[in-house]
Amino acid sequence: MTHPSDVSRYHILAMDLGTSGCKTAVVRLDGTVIGFAAKPVAMHVVAEVGAEQNPEDWWQAFLLSAKEVLKQTKVDRQSVVAVVCSCQGEGTIPVDRSGTPLTHAMLWLDMRGRAAVHRLVKGALPSVAGYDPIKLWRWIRLTGGAPALSGKDPVGHMAFIRESLPGIYEKTYKFLNVLDFMNLRLTGEMVATVDSLLTSWVTDNRDPAHIKVDDKLIEMSRIDRDKFPQLVRCTDQIGTLLPDIADELGLSRRTRVIAGSVDNTASALGSGAIGDGELHLYIGTSSWIGAHVPYQKTDVFRQIASVPCALPDRYLMMAMQSAAGSNLAFLKDNLLFPKDELTTRPANADIFQVLGRMAAEIPAGSRGLLYLPWLMGERTPVDDPNLRATLMNLSLEHTRADIFRAIMEGVALNTRWMMGSVHKFLKQQPNEMTVVGGGAQSDLWCQILADTLDMVIHQPEQPLQANVRGAAFIAGVGINAIDFSDIQTHVSRQASFEPNPQNRGIYQQRYQEFLAAYRALRPVYKTRAKRAGL
Structure with missing residues (x-):
């Protein structure tokens, strides 16, 4: 582990990519945000129930905000030891073998997969809360949750693409979440974290330290297994910055890229509320209530579940509000x-x-x-x-x-x-x-x-910077500079x-x-x- 005196010497370039735009910060290892820049990203509403963004807009917003904050802070760019992302969750981008998006991204607000996901979750038996009881039992037992009947999560997006855009489906090499796409652009690697792949509902999450893709769940998704990316932990190093990206930002080509997390995982850490049952409320474009807990649990009727997160021995209880x-x-x-x-x-x-x-x-x-x-629409306590x-x-x-x-x-x-x-x-x-x-x-x-x-x-x-702070903590753990147990001492009220x-x-x-x-x-x-x- 890095000596404590090094905490103020080294920095993390942390990105918070939300629905409204990309915020990029230079963060010290102790969680202090010393510079912050933001660039907007447009959202496009499609046929009233669809919501899309252009992945290239995310990337350009990152590059512009990263250059601005690096120039603004005037830090020694060799002191930036890692890059890490926190991104909006439950988005879906089909990419070809070269990593080029085949469509705009379907966002967490997109409900075009509603009819397709209803067909996916039903079966021969009478439904329970809209689900085939056997399928529901398997999803809850293994994943801790179940596909949203609104079609707002990736399983609904992928079902929509498979049924309504079969040509796009056939050309898809991988389905990526927002975080996965940004990591691809940073490193050239196609991977998914335990929380970015979560709402594809194909992972066995019963042991938070050993989450794995499950063959039966893959079969239930009706998506080809090879279209899912490799699974990694939030704190894993997935590579170094691609040379052209490092050169464009003026960073070392040895700068590590840590897998990072979806935004709710990062905000939980950045809030400092990491003890069991300690609540945090995030209010951004959307909103949620979260708390770390030591158990996997699901309330399918109220759409609340404890799900995998960055902490290796805990789950994160999540209750989502669609619009705040x-x-x-x-x-x-x-x-x-x-x-x-x-x-x-x-x-x-x-x-x-x-x-x-x-x-x-x-x-x-x-x-x-x-x-x-x-x-x-709404998600909790009613999925309507x-x-x-x-x-x-x-x-x-x-x-x-x-x-x-x-x-x-x-x-x-x-x-x-x-x-x-x-x-x-x-x-x-x-x-x-x-x-x-x-x-x-x-x-x-x-x-x-x-x-x-x-x-x-x-x-x-710095409540606005909670996500970049949490992402920086993930990177700090990933490079063995801090422990998760250090976080509470690094967040002041x-x-x-x-x-x-x-x-x-x-x-x-x-x-x-x-x-x-x-x-x-x-x-x-x-x-x-x-x-x-x-």
Whole structure:
């Protein structure tokens, strides 16, 4: 292991590739982010239920942000000992033998595989929660989960390509997740990590230290075995930077590339909440609640499972919320500052800071507004692709500040809805949680979460950088410079938010209205989807 005095001398180039863009940072081995640059990536909605991105846009965003942050920090580039990625999960890119994408990437929001995955999971026996009971038993016993009926995960994407794009399927050499594709571009190697391959549902995850691809699960997927990449651990070194990439970035050709992880694995580490049952909430484009646990477990009815992660002897409990910060981005980009109508637009940070200050003047409850944040369906505690966002009780007296706050409260109310299932899964009711991601930068949102969830919310230093920090920790372990046990000492808290007793009754009433709105509108959403042929 590297001597502790070396922690400040060596650096990791860490990437956080999310749905909204690529953020690249220079991080010290102790988790301190000393430089950070971000470049946006466009998302394309297809036929209302599809969501795509161009993999080349990811790569160019990485190169631009990496060059910018290396120049910005002025670090000795020979001190950058490793490159590592944290990427959005559950994306699917079919590539040919040369590694060239055959289509745009299908993202974690893409539901075009919904019908195909329903055909995949059904059988001769009466269904249980939409699944053939024997298939469901095998998936849960071996993997700890099951394909999403919404079609949003890679098994649904691959089923869609196999059925609807057979020419693309035949040409596919490997199906890669987002992380796998970025590692391919960095090293030329086609590999998948234990968490990036997870939602292809073909791995036996019963022993977290020895995860392996299972032949029967491959058969159930109906995808040819050789179209899946080789499996590696998150901390494995998969190669060194390709010479032309190293030269372009000004890094050593000996710079190691560590396999890295999907974003929820990295955020759990970067939050510092790595003890058993310690909760973290990520609020970015999407949102999730996570906690490390020592057991594999699945709640198929509420779509919660403990899944493989970077820790070699633990699983990560995950409860996913499809849309969080994307609701605010939708308000900004489509209503307040539409891109196609304005030649100059305020910077995102300026927009959100101004609106945040305005929303802070609005009382709890948003003066009667209620927002349902389901822009593209929901996953937990209900896996329902038909749900859509709704703003209720809007009147002439409301302003954009009311709407902005109502959106923040709507995400918090949806998080509370998830939290009930999380408590049942963990068989305990934690009274504190660490919040990370872009949303965690807002003191107002942290306080709304504390009041709505009735629990203490911790805000770590550099909450936006939690993913790159977590990825850097993975790289540090991969090069034998740190241990996972060191992480808690490397993440400091910036603030803590206590629940305001005066707001407890307000948010309890709003939560009951939120549940009532879901029950009342669910059949409306379902009918609308049927009429639209979705």
